[in-house]
Amino acid sequence: MSEILIARRLALSIVLLCGTLAVYSQVIAFEFVDFDDDIHIVNNPSVRAGLTKAGVTWALTTGYAANWQPVTWLSHMIDVQLFGLDAGRHHLVNLLFHLGNTFLLFALFVRMTKREVASAAVALLFAVHPLHVESVAWVAERKDMLSAFFGLLCMHAYVSYTAGRKARDFALTVSFLALGLMSKPMLVTLPFVLLLLDYWPLSRQRQATGETPKSLVIEKLPLIGLSVVASGITMMVQRSWGAMDLGIEIPLHLRLANALVSYATYIGKMFIPDDLALLYAHPYAPGGMPLSAVELLASAAVLLTITFFCIRLREQRYLMVGWLWFLGMLVPVIGVVQVGAQAMADRYTYLPLIGLFVMVVFAVDTHVSRFDGRWAKVATTAVMLIACVGFIALIAGARQQAFYWRDSMSLLGRAAEVTSDHPVVEAQYGVVLQRLGNHDEAARRYRLSLDRAPSNARTHNNLGRALQELGDTETAVAHYRKARLYAPDYVDAIVNLAGVIAMQGSFAEGTSLMSRAIELEPSTVDHRVNLGAVLRMQGRNEDAIARYEDALTAMPNEPRILFELGKTLLSAGRARDAIVRFEETLVLVPSFEPARNALLDARAQLGSGR
Numbered sequence: 001m002s003e004i005l006i007a008r009r010l011a012l013s014i015v016l017l018c019g020t021l022a023v024y025s026q027v028i029a030f031e032f033v034d035f036d037d038d039i040h041i042v043n044n045p046s047v048r049a050g051l052t053k054a055g056v057t058w059a060l061t062t063g064y065a066a067n068w069q070p071v072t073w074l075s076h077m078i079d080v081q082l083f084g085l086d087a088g089r090h091h092l093v094n095l096l097f098h099l100g101n102t103f104l105l106f107a108l109f110v111r112m113t114k115r116e117v118a119s120a121a122v123a124l125l126f127a128v129h130p131l132h133v134e135s136v137a138w139v140a141e142r143k144d145m146l147s148a149f150f151g152l153l154c155m156h157a158y159v160s161y162t163a164g165r166k167a168r169d170f171a172l173t174v175s176f177l178a179l180g181l182m183s184k185p186m187l188v189t190l191p192f193v194l195l196l197l198d199y200w201p202l203s204r205q206r207q208a209t210g211e212t213p214k215s216l217v218i219e220k221l222p223l224i225g226l227s228v229v230a231s232g233i234t235m236m237v238q239r240s241w242g243a244m245d246l247g248i249e250i251p252l253h254l255r256l257a258n259a260l261v262s263y264a265t266y267i268g269k270m271f272i273p274d275d276l277a278l279l280y281a282h283p284y285a286p287g288g289m290p291l292s293a294v295e296l297l298a299s300a301a302v303l304l305t306i307t308f309f310c311i312r313l314r315e316q317r318y319l320m321v322g323w324l325w326f327l328g329m330l331v332p333v334i335g336v337v338q339v340g341a342q343a344m345a346d347r348y349t350y351l352p353l354i355g356l357f358v359m360v361v362f363a364v365d366t367h368v369s370r371f372d373g374r375w376a377k378v379a380t381t382a383v384m385l386i387a388c389v390g391f392i393a394l395i396a397g398a399r400q401q402a403f404y405w406r407d408s409m410s411l412l413g414r415a416a417e418v419t420s421d422h423p424v425v426e427a428q429y430g431v432v433l434q435r436l437g438n439h440d441e442a443a444r445r446y447r448l449s450l451d452r453a454p455s456n457a458r459t460h461n462n463l464g465r466a467l468q469e470l471g472d473t474e475t476a477v478a479h480y481r482k483a484r485l486y487a488p489d490y491v492d493a494i495v496n497l498a499g500v501i502a503m504q505g506s507f508a509e510g511t512s513l514m515s516r517a518i519e520l521e522p523s524t525v526d527h528r529v530n531l532g533a534v535l536r537m538q539g540r541n542e543d544a545i546a547r548y549e550d551a552l553t554a555m556p557n558e559p560r561i562l563f564e565l566g567k568t569l570l571s572a573g574r575a576r577d578a579i580v581r582f583e584e585t586l587v588l589v590p591s592f593e594p595a596r597n598a599l600l601d602a603r604a605q606l607g608s609g610r
Contacts, residue, residue, distance in 0.1 A: 005116075008116055009110070009116055012106070012116060012117070012120040013103065013106070015120065015124065016102055016103065016106060016120065016123055016124055016127055017099070019124050019127055019128050019391065019395060020095075020098065020099055020102055020127040020128065022128075022395050022399065023127075023128050023133075023395055023398040023399045023402055024095050024098065024136055024137070024402060025095075026399070026402060026403065026406075027088075027091040027092070027094070027095055027136070027137050027402060027405070028088040028089070028091055028092050028095070029088055029406070030087060030088065030091050030137065030405060030406045030407070031087050031406065031407045031408070032085075032087045032090070032139060033138070033139075033405065033407065033408045033411050034408040034412070034428065034431060034432055034435075035138075035140075035278065035408070035411065035412070035428055036065075036138070036140035037138070037139050037140045039065055039140075040065060040076065040139075040140045041076055041080070041085075041090070041139060041140065042085060044064075044076075046058045046059070046062075046064075046073070046077075047073065047076045047077055047080055048080060048085070049077075049080075050077055050078075050080045050081035051074070051077045051078055051080075051081040052077075055073075055074075055077050056074065056077075058073070059073035059074050059077070063236075063237035063240060066237060066238045067143070067237065068182075068185070068233050068234060068237045069143050069182065069183055069184060069185075070182050071146055071150075071179055071182040071183040072142055072143040072146055072182075072183050072184065075093075075142055075146060075183075076090075076142060079093055087139070090139045091137070091139060093142070094136055094137070094138075094139060094141075094142060094145055095136065097142075097145035097146065097148075097149055098127070098132075098135075098136045098145060099127075100149060101126070101145065101148045101149055101152060102123050102124075102126060102127040103123070104149070104152040104153065104156065105122065105123045105126055105152060105354065106119055106120055106122075106123035107156070108152060108155055108156055108159070109122055109123070109358075111156070111159055112159060112197070112201040112202060113201045113362075115362075115365060117365070118361050118362055118365040121357075121361045121365075121387065122354065122357045122358055122361050122362075124391060125353075125357040125361070125394070126353070126354060126357060128391065128394050128395045128398050129270070129273065129353065129394055129398065130273040130276060130394065130397045130398040130401045131266075131269055131270065131273055131276065131346050131349045131353060132346075132349065132350055132353070132398070133276070133346070133398055133401040133402045133405070134276075134278075134345070134346040134347045134405075135346075135347045135350040136402070137402045137405035138347070138405060141347050143183050143184035144184060144347055144350045146179075146180070146183035146184065147180045147181075147183040147184035147186060147187050147351075148180075148350055148351055149180075149183075150176045150177070150179040150180035150183060150187075151176070151177070151180045151187050151190055151351060153172075153176040154173055154176035154177045154180060154187075154190060155190075155193070155194070155197070157169050157170075157172035157173040157176055158170075158173045158194050158197070159197075159202070160172075161173055162198075162202055162204060173223070174222055174223060174226065177190055177191075177223055177226055177227075178226055181226060181227070181230040182230075185230045185231065185233075185234040185332070186329075186332050186333060186348075186351070187227075187230075187351075188227040188228075188230055188231050188332055189227070189328050189329050189331055189332060190223070190227070190329075191220045191223040191224045191227055192324075192328045193325055193328065193329065194220060194223070195216060195217065195220060196321045196324055196325055196328075197321070198211075198216050199317060199320075199321060200317035200318055200320075200321045201317075201318070204216060231332075235337075250282075250284045250285070250338055252336075254283075254284045255284075255335055255336050255337075255338055256336060257283075257291055257296055258282065258283055258284065258291065258335050258343055259334040259335050259336055260296060260299045260300060260303070261283075261291055261295050261296065261299045261343075262334055262335060262343055262344040263299065263303055263327070263330065263334065264298070264299035264302045264303060265299075265344060266326075266330070266344065266349055266352075266353075267302065267306075267356065269346075270349075270353060270356055273394075273397055273401075274397075275418050276346055276401055276418070277346075277415060277418045277419045277422075278411065278412075278414075278415035278418075278419070278425060279342050279345075279415065279419060279422055279424055279425055280342055280343045280344050280345065280419065281342070281343060281419060281422050281423075282335070282338075282342060282343045283343060286423075286452065286453050286455075288343075306323060307323065310323045316363070316366065318358055318359065318362040318363070318366075319359055319363065321355070321358065322354075322355040322356060322357075322358035322359035322362070323355065323356075323359060324355070325352070325354060325355030325358065326352050326353065326354075326355030326356050326359075327355075329351055329352035329355065330348060330349075330352045333345070333348040364383060368380055368383050408432045409432055409433075409436070412425065412428055412429035412432050413429065415428075415429070416429045416445070421448055421451070421452055422452070423448075423449040423450075423452040423453035423456065423459075424449070424453075426445045426446070426448040426449035426452075427445070427446060427449040427453075427456065427458070427459045427462070429445050430442040430443070430444075430445035430446045430449065430459075430462060430463075430466070431462060433445060434462065434465065434466055434469075439466045439467075439469040439470050440470065442462075442466045443463055443466040443467060443470065446459050446462055446463035446466060447463065450463070455486045456486070457482075457483040457484075457486040457487035457490050457493065458483070458490075458492075460479045460480070460482040460483035460486070460493070461479070461480060461483040461490065461492050461493040461496060463476075463479045464476040464477070464478075464479035464480040464483065464493070464496060464497075465496060467479065468496075468500060473500055473503075473504070476496075476500060477497065477500050477501060477504075480493050480496050480497035480500065481497065483497075484497065489520055491517050491520050491521055491524075491527075494513050494514075494516055494517045494520075495513075495514070495517050495526075495527065495530060497513055498510045498511075498513035498514045498517070498530065498534060499530065499533075499534075501513075502533075502534040502537050503537070507534065507537060507538040510534045510537075511531070511534050511535065511538070514527060514530050514531040514534050515531065517530070517531075518531065523554075525551045525554045525555050525558075525561075528547050528548075528550050528551040528554075529547070529548065529551050529560070529561055529564060531544075531547050532544040532545075532547035532548045532551070532564065532565075532568065533564065535547060536567075536568050536571065541568050541569075541571050541572035542572065544568045545565065545568050545569060545572065548561055548564055548565035548568060549565065552565065557588060559585045559588045559589045559592065559595075562581050562582075562584050562585040562588070563581070563582070563585045563592070563594065563595050563598070565581050566578045566579075566580075566581030566582045566585065566595070566598060566602070567598060569581060570598065570601065570602050570605065575602045575603075575605040575606040576606060578598075578602045579599060579602045579603060579606065582595050582596075582598050582599035582602060583599065586599065
């Protein structure tokens with residue numbers, strides 16, 4: 001390789017590095033967000049424990065959160081093992097994977113096409129496009145980073161295999177695909193992408209070597225088999241977790257209509273990436289806005305027009321390959337098989353958008369190369385200037401989009417602004433506001449959510465809690481009861497309802513509800529503590545003492561339980577026993593003033609002989 005070529009590739013690599021860091025260097029100061037980060041990492045006991053033997057077994061066998069993604073779970077466990085719950089370092093790992101994917105993509109197209117500048121342009125679009133921010137700036141989307149990483153390694157191994165036909169290279173191709181599928185099953189269409197690469201730029205169909213379309217498909221059968229197995233596991237896991245249940249059955253023709261419009265919308269957002277949303281409401285889910293005939297016809301016209309030109313200009317093979325790459329890689333997540341309540345998602349474009357980038361970049365590069373003499377210089381200069389302006393705009397837009405992911409308040413606030421009245425966004429924004437103590441605004445957001453999705457038990461329960469904090473206990477009780485109407489065994493609603501009605505004097509129902517909570521979650525110590533509190537309200541001190549002692553058996557050194565037990569013993573006239581419990585509480589928490597005051601009361605009661 002000549003020194004000029006090495007210098008050019010080094011310069012292009014530096015551009016890729018600087019562009020990526022210009023967008024994403026900020027993420028190392030970001031927090032975890034209250035949207036899947038909590039479920040997948042922060043509040044996930046198996047991940048929080050770090051890399052353990054039990055955790056590895058769990059990762060390989062669990063369908064937790066409607067995902068079978070053992071490699072991704074192991075990646076999060078390794079992060080916790082190395083960094084604890086330092087969110088910035090978890091974000092840094094995502095950034096490093098995105099950088100790695102960018103350079104792998106650049107190297108892949110350089111290997112296949114020998115066109116360094118065009119390959120770098122594709123990689124830079126991949127690195128800095130705002131549609132990819134969600135995949136990189138969201139720690140819970142590590143699965144995108146990992147699946148793309150192994151998918152690109154799979155393509156590299158495949159290119160090596162096509163050059164030397166070595167069994168080792170094919171074994172690596174299969175292995176990398178398996179690891180990618182175990183990171184995120186969206187790679188099920190990767191064997192199809194490899195067939196596209198056979199057509200262009202590898203041009204493998206040759207009579208001299210005996211490579212025919214049939215032989216190339218047969219060659220991919222082990223890879224297709226892996227994809228079929230991964231698809232089966234994914235469908236089984238998502239069905240068992242209810243991810244495919246929206247509460248209504250959406251007919252196939254409506255799912256196809258949504259897919260048609262989503263394809264066109266992705267294309268539009270590639271060129272004008274504005275109003276990017278955390279969640280795009282499904283038009284036929286509860287509370288959705290059905291698609292109009294104009295939207296359907298316009299979307300169909302866009303897709304048919306592009307397809308027509310790809311066929312008409314079929315000698316420019318990169319057009320058809322890029323187009324089918326985009327269409328094919330989106331198939332698993334385009335909504336024909338409905339999973340979740342979203343119409344589309346920015347994160348789904350992480351690999352598919354490469355196809356559109358290839359179409360645009362290689363079309364421009366091909367046509368500029370046709371100029372000669374003075375016009376070649378003029379055309380090249382004009383394209384470079386337009387490209388620089390375009391990339392600067394993309395970097396600025398992506399940097400701003402990434403900034404919204406800095407914390408939960410910023411993310412959910414932006415999501416609520418972009419997707420007005422989306423039931424999931426409004427409900428989750430309410431959770432963040434309530435956690436920060438803004439109960440008035442939280443209640444308003446919960447009500448907006450319930451306007452669109454009135455049967456959501458969790459939102460009714462959260463609204464009840466907000467109203468209780470605001471002192472409106474009667475309305476709070478009504479919402480707790482509605483939560484139980486839609487989900488009779490929803491434990492949070494049972495516990496919240498039991499506490500409120502017990503304070504209102506409905507002791508029998510409160511006791512019954514708390515007993516039910518214990519039946520549903522017998523290992524949760526808090527339920528026994530709460531039942532003890534309800535029993536004490538009734539004056540049933542000895543029954544309450546038994547509940548607290550049960551709780552202490554499970555958590556022997558829990559100050560809160562010791563303190564509540566001491567108060568109940570004191571109410572029962574057992575001052576000497578109460579003193580012991582208050583003293584134990586103060587040994588554990590010396591600065592706990594309520595326990596110190598209660599200890600003085602107990603000693604006074606004991607001294608008075610009561």
